[in-house]
Amino acid sequence: MTISLNLNGQTHRVTAEPGTPLLWVIRDELKLTGTKFGCGVAACGACTVHLDGEPVRACQTNIEDVEGAEITTIEGLSSRAAAAVQTAWAELDVVQCGYCQSGQIMSATGLLSENARPTVEDIDEYMNGNACRCATYQRIRAAILRASEIMEA
Amino acid sequence: MTVNTSRRGFLQTAAAASAVLVLGVRPDGVLASGTAETTMLTPFIRIGADGRVTAIVKHFETGQGPATGLTTLIAEELGVTMEQIGYDFAPSDPQVYNNLMFGAFQGTGGSTAMANSFMQYRQAGAAARELLIAAAAQEWGADPSVLMIEDGVVSGAGKSAPIGDFVAIAATLDAPADPRLKDAAEFKLIGNAQVRRKDTPPKINGTAKFAMDMQLDNQMVVVIARAPRMGATVTSFDDSDALRITGFIRAATLPNKAGVAVYAEHTWAALQARDALDVQWDISNAESRSSDQIRDQLISAVNADPEYAITATSRDETAAKIDGAAQILEETFYFPLLAHAPMEPLTCTIEPLADGGIILHDGAQTPTGPHMALSQILQLPMEKIQIKTMFAGGSFGRRSTPTADYQVEAGLAFAMTDRSRAVKLVWSREDDIRGGYYRPAVAHKVRVGLDSAGEITGWDHRIAAQSIMKGTPFEGAFVQDGVDFSSVEGAADTPYQIPGRFVGLSDVAKATTVLWWRSVGHSHTAFVMETMLDIAARAAGRDPVAFRLALLEGGGSDQARLAGVLKLAADKGNWGKSDPGRSQGIAVHKSFGSFAAQVAEISRDEDGNVKIEKVTCAIDCGLAVNPDVIRAQMEGGIGYGIGHVMRDEITLTDGEVDQSNFPDYEPLRIGDIASIEVHIVSSAEAPTGVGEPGTPPSAPALANAIAVSGPRITHLPMTSGDVGFI
Ligand code: FES
Numbered sequence: 001m002t003i004s005l006n007l008n009g010q011t012h013r014v015t016a017e018p019g020t021p022l023l024w025v026i027r028d029e030l031k032l033t034g035t036k037f038g039c040g041v042a043a044c045g046a047c048t049v050h051l052d053g054e055p056v057r058a059c060q061t062n063i064e065d066v067e068g069a070e071i072t073t074i075e076g077l078s079s080r081a082a083a084a085v086q087t088a089w090a091e092l093d094v095v096q097c098g099y100c101q102s103g104q105i106m107s108a109t110g111l112l113s114e115n116a117r118p119t120v121e122d123i124d125e126y127m128n129g130n131a132c133r134c135a136t137y138q139r140i141r142a143a144i145l146r147a148s149e150i151m152e153a
Numbered sequence: 154m155t156v157n158t159s160r161r162g163f164l165q166t167a168a169a170a171s172a173v174l175v176l177g178v179r180p181d182g183v184l185a186s187g188t189a190e191t192t193m194l195t196p197f198i199r200i201g202a203d204g205r206v207t208a209i210v211k212h213f214e215t216g217q218g219p220a221t222g223l224t225t226l227i228a229e230e231l232g233v234t235m236e237q238i239g240y241d242f243a244p245s246d247p248q249v250y251n252n253l254m255f256g257a258f259q260g261t262g263g264s265t266a267m268a269n270s271f272m273q274y275r276q277a278g279a280a281a282r283e284l285l286i287a288a289a290a291q292e293w294g295a296d297p298s299v300l301m302i303e304d305g306v307v308s309g310a311g312k313s314a315p316i317g318d319f320v321a322i323a324a325t326l327d328a329p330a331d332p333r334l335k336d337a338a339e340f341k342l343i344g345n346a347q348v349r350r351k352d353t354p355p356k357i358n359g360t361a362k363f364a365m366d367m368q369l370d371n372q373m374v375v376v377i378a379r380a381p382r383m384g385a386t387v388t389s390f391d392d393s394d395a396l397r398i399t400g401f402i403r404a405a406t407l408p409n410k411a412g413v414a415v416y417a418e419h420t421w422a423a424l425q426a427r428d429a430l431d432v433q434w435d436i437s438n439a440e441s442r443s444s445d446q447i448r449d450q451l452i453s454a455v456n457a458d459p460e461y462a463i464t465a466t467s468r469d470e471t472a473a474k475i476d477g478a479a480q481i482l483e484e485t486f487y488f489p490l491l492a493h494a495p496m497e498p499l500t501c502t503i504e505p506l507a508d509g510g511i512i513l514h515d516g517a518q519t520p521t522g523p524h525m526a527l528s529q530i531l532q533l534p535m536e537k538i539q540i541k542t543m544f545a546g547g548s549f550g551r552r553s554t555p556t557a558d559y560q561v562e563a564g565l566a567f568a569m570t571d572r573s574r575a576v577k578l579v580w581s582r583e584d585d586i587r588g589g590y591y592r593p594a595v596a597h598k599v600r601v602g603l604d605s606a607g608e609i610t611g612w613d614h615r616i617a618a619q620s621i622m623k624g625t626p627f628e629g630a631f632v633q634d635g636v637d638f639s640s641v642e643g644a645a646d647t648p649y650q651i652p653g654r655f656v657g658l659s660d661v662a663k664a665t666t667v668l669w670w671r672s673v674g675h676s677h678t679a680f681v682m683e684t685m686l687d688i689a690a691r692a693a694g695r696d697p698v699a700f701r702l703a704l705l706e707g708g709g710s711d712q713a714r715l716a717g718v719l720k721l722a723a724d725k726g727n728w729g730k731s732d733p734g735r736s737q738g739i740a741v742h743k744s745f746g747s748f749a750a751q752v753a754e755i756s757r758d759e760d761g762n763v764k765i766e767k768v769t770c771a772i773d774c775g776l777a778v779n780p781d782v783i784r785a786q787m788e789g790g791i792g793y794g795i796g797h798v799m800r801d802e803i804t805l806t807d808g809e810v811d812q813s814n815f816p817d818y819e820p821l822r823i824g825d826i827a828s829i830e831v832h833i834v835s836s837a838e839a840p841t842g843v844g845e846p847g848t849p850p851s852a853p854a855l856a857n858a859i860a861v862s863g864p865r866i867t868h869l870p871m872t873s874g875d876v877g878f879i
């Protein structure tokens with residue numbers, strides 16, 4: 001089937017079988033590789049993208065279900081919350097291997113867009129589905145708090 | 154240093170715009186300089202006429218920070234800012250970019266990246282500085298001793314100019330044999346906690362390219378239908394259902410019959426076609442044991458006479474000292490198989506070149522291994538194979554195997570084609586968890602005697618393990634007199650001065666392929682040493698910190714440094730002064746030349762479930778080159794250690810791995826450890842490892858905290874026993 005995707009503010013015509021996960025269309029068809037494959041079963045968050053501003057797992061989102069929706073990947077992030085998150089991430093040098101970090105940043109941006117002043121408990125709950133095998137969690141938590149500060153300033 | 158005057162005039166006029174100064178070490182170990190065209194040199198530093206400095210990093214970057222660390226060394230000695238220097242990963246060349254601790258072998262592992270590069274990269278930076286100063290001195294007719302380089306600018310004798318202005322001349326000069334290294338007092342970047350990681354920017358905007366991100370125009374994606382049990386082989390397959398999948402190209406049995414390669418136009422088609430494939434397996438020679446049997450075998454081995462005695466003290470001498478003791482403490486420990494599960498599943502891409510050669514695009518941890526393996530498989534001379542090192546999404550040991558396993562798979566899959574299209578091999582998470590390269594399962598049994606004063610009289614320590622090194626090309630280097638030292642490291646060579654100590658080892662046949670896993674043998678020996686000492690301290694009615702310090706007193710430098718981190722962790726972690734309702738445990742361990750101590754503090758909910766409130770870590774890794782990277786490595790190492798002992802294990806039923814993906818091999822999550830605090834010992838000793846040393850003490854510190862108000866954990870993971878976590 002051919003579908004028109006609204007991704008990062010641009011319209012793309014893509015051809016894919018129904019049931020194809022959005023993740024593979026983004027990565028293999030549109031060649032935007034910032035969105036990562038970690039598990040394929042919605043258990044790690046590496047593939048997180050925004051669908052109409054809400055974080056979703058692209059590995060478990062079928063292509064036929066996103067026609068008409070606004071999709072944002074790490075490459076297209078531009079909100080105020082995203083800028084604060086990326087600034088905080090750089091200040092605190094959150095990353096290690098970096099492979100999970102697009103997903104972490106997409107989720108953190110989703111959290112701060114909903115809740116600009118999250119508590120530590122809010123963060124731990126919201127970010128629970130984003131695994132980091134390098135265990136950069138202390139810095140993720142601190143960077144989200146820092147991003148919240150940046151947004152207030 | 155001599156001046157090559159014959160070329161100088163030419164270079165000044167003709168080459169200034171395109172000049173490049175390269176600094177490196179010739180194969181004979183001598184520092185050398187020259188222009189990029191000088192092929193005998195393979196550089197550690199490239200400096201362009203625009204003053205842009207590039208560090209050539211010989212270690213792969215999977216998060217442990219060598220791209221930042223090695224760059225820092227050069228920037229410091231050369232006199233440029235961290236913003237003025239970039240980095241590239243080195244090509245595969247074991248003669249030039251070898252790990253100085255591995256011989257003629259290029260690779261990263263054993264927490265050696267900084268330790269083996271520290272002098273080498275500083276020397277290269279210092280030589281570049283001296284060359285550029287010599288060039289400026291020539292140009293200005295000045296005395297080189299009054300010139301200096303700071304922030305990328307040469308100054309002195311009343312003049313100043315950016316380093317790029319002198320690159321052309323410097324490239325004609327001979328490198329100094331023995332450049333002066335800066336004193337620690339002159340350091341601006343080494344030891345500076347404000348230095349930021351060089352790899353942060355691309356990793357926060359999605360532009361960092363990992364091996365999984367290869368997207369060549371003509372590539373095929375290959376996944377392998379793998380044997381359900383180790384050692385099973387393909388008898389036949391039926392691809393009629395796969396043929397209905399759009400994008401499926403073909404399937405072919407690997408020449409070693411270990412699996413069926415499924416070729417497709419893109420990843421999703423490959424994964425689906427693999428699911429649709431019907432493969433018949435011959436399991437007659439396959440592993441058929443279950444993990445319970447493997448555990449029983451290991452435990453009966455520690456209850457029998459050990460195959461190898463490691464210590465000079467015999468077990469009879471030790472037995473005599475224990476048997477008559479006032480108290481005898483005895484524990485048996487079991488450690489399960491563990492997967493590494495790096496966040497980026499294994500992958501690499503082979504790209505054919507017009508001249509018949511190839512490029513391997515890989516998050517290459519030890520490029521020399523796959524380089525040699527592909528040369529054999531593809532019947533190509535080494536020089537026809539280039540390796541482009543990309544970012545690696547975690548490894549923890551997995552991206553380096555003695556067999557170069559996944560690169561070999563890619564090579565075999567590529568060899569079965571007409572070699573006109575690139576082949577990208579992709580592992581799924583299921584392949585990774587079930588993939589059969591695990592931290593070995595291990596059992597320990599320890600008997601300790603205490604006299605009436607609570608002093609240790611004897612310590613009998615038996616280990617049964619699946620050897621990592623035996624049966625691999627590393628056997629020659631790592632196995633001595635039958636003993637695979639990686640099975641006993643951290644126990645056999647403990648710095649504790651324990652009297653009457655016997656250590657014995659038995660090898661138990663491997664159920665699966667086993668592999669080094671972040672901190673290797675220390676991942677279990679530290680747990681056993683630190684748990685037993687805790688048990689002994691409590692049995693003796695002594696404070697666990699004081700009890701350990703007494704065993705380190707009056708020793709040498711190792712004992713002093715171990716005591717140093719122990720005291721620092723106890724002090725910063727408020728040892729003995731936790732809030733009501735909380736309990737603390739402590740552990741300390743030396744590994745990879747570094748010394749780490751940790752205090753774990755826990756609380757419990759009304760049902761007794763454990764919450765990890767805080768881990769306080771003290772680390773002595775010699776001179777701290779990038780303090781913030783060291784802190785990050787401790788945080789990560791602690792998380793890795795604790796995450797696995799909490800709830801992870803790989804088990805087998807009739808030879809089949811029971812786990813398959815993160816839902817049943819649950820990673821540490823953000824809420825699992827409420828806080829981690831790291832304190833770095835200030836030291837002038839040579840830098841040692843940081844990638845692994847944070848891991849070994851973390852699990853026993855937690856277990857010791859749990860034991861204060863709950864069960865003593867001797868079998869892992871913790872949740873397989875009586876422990877629950879919030
Ligand atoms: S790849 Fe989608 S959640 Fe893991």
Ligand code: FES
Pocket residue numbers: 095096097098099100101131132133134135136216496546547
């Ligand atoms: S930074 Fe490596 S998995 Fe998160």
